[in-house]
Amino acid sequence: MNLLLVLAGGAVGASCRFLVDRMTSRRLGETLPWGTLTVNVAGSLVLGLLAGLGSALPGWVGVLVGTGFCGALTTYSTFSYETVRLTGDRAYGRLRALLYVTATLVAGLGAAALGWWLGQTL
Template sequence: MTAVLVFAGAMIGAPLRYLTDRMVQTRHDSLFPWGTFSVNLAGCLILGGLAGAGAALPAPALALLGTGLCGALTTYSTFSYETLRLAEQRAYFYATVNIVVSVLAGLGAALLGYAVVHASLA
């Protein structure tokens, strides 16, 4: 049953990631991968919120939303590929900013999601 829930969440997360990435990226005329940054940030916020819910959220919901939806919505492989692509294009500033800002903003979003949900359930 858990595998089915993960699959169902991924069926929502993967197209949502693609469509959001394309929508965001077409609005920016920049080498910076805004689309991937956006979906990764949103996924960190959601996953942080799910972690903040802790025991209040049943395991099947975590499988559906955490592993399935967030797992398919976020993408470390695309983040890595786009960073390497920027370095190959000698856009070292953008590559460095992508690494630093993605990691710090992702951790901040996860912490924010955790804190808000955890505080609202306390």
């Protein structure tokens, strides 16, 4: 049963990641990898919320949403690849990479903390 929950959540999460990446690239351009930043921060918020809610949720929700959906939505490998790719850009590549890493870490940790706080408050 857990495998099916992970598969179902992963299918939705991966689809969302693809759609968010396409939408943000069209609207904000490709100066920075906005899609990956967006899904990683959103996933951090959701995981923080799940952690804050803790045992108030049935275990299958963590498997479906935490492992399946957030596991497929967020992407550390793409974050790493895009950081390295940014450093190779001629005009301000290293600065963009530093900005991208800083924004991802600060926003991701902030979103996780906010999610946890919301979960504790509910």
